[in-house]
Amino acid sequence: MKKRIASKRAGGQKRVGQEIITSMKEAIAWAGGDDVPVRVTVVRVPTSDVRAIRRKLGLSQSEFVARFNWEQGRTRPDGPARVLLAVIASHPDAVEDALRKAG
Numbered sequence: 654m655k656k657r658i659a660s661k662r663a664g665g666q667k668r669v670g671q672e673i674i675t676s677m678k679e680a681i682a683w684a685g686g687d688d689v690p691v692r693v694t695v696v697r698v699p700t701s702d703v704r705a706i707r708r709k710l711g712l713s714q715s716e717f718v719a720r721f722n723w724e725q726g727r728t729r730p731d732g733p734a735r736v737l738l739a740v741i742a743s744h745p746d747a748v749e750d751a752l753r754k755a756g
Contacts, residue, residue: 701738
């Protein structure tokens, strides 16, 4: 019985692996300009004003850095940082809680 289960897993892994390979080939073809049926998801990340968020929360620069582990001097945050700032602006306690639990 155990051998039968093991063979099913191996076959399943091969199918999943083949799906990944096929998907990668399609992605490469699409990136190369080929007409391939793919789903493209575009996420618009909001522009964030660090100073405005900090002021809204009533925090000094040093308090903001300490509370959210934020690098000072970043005037134009990249995409992931802008997402974090958007969450901080809406749910600062949730971010602080996640940071506390992470480290």
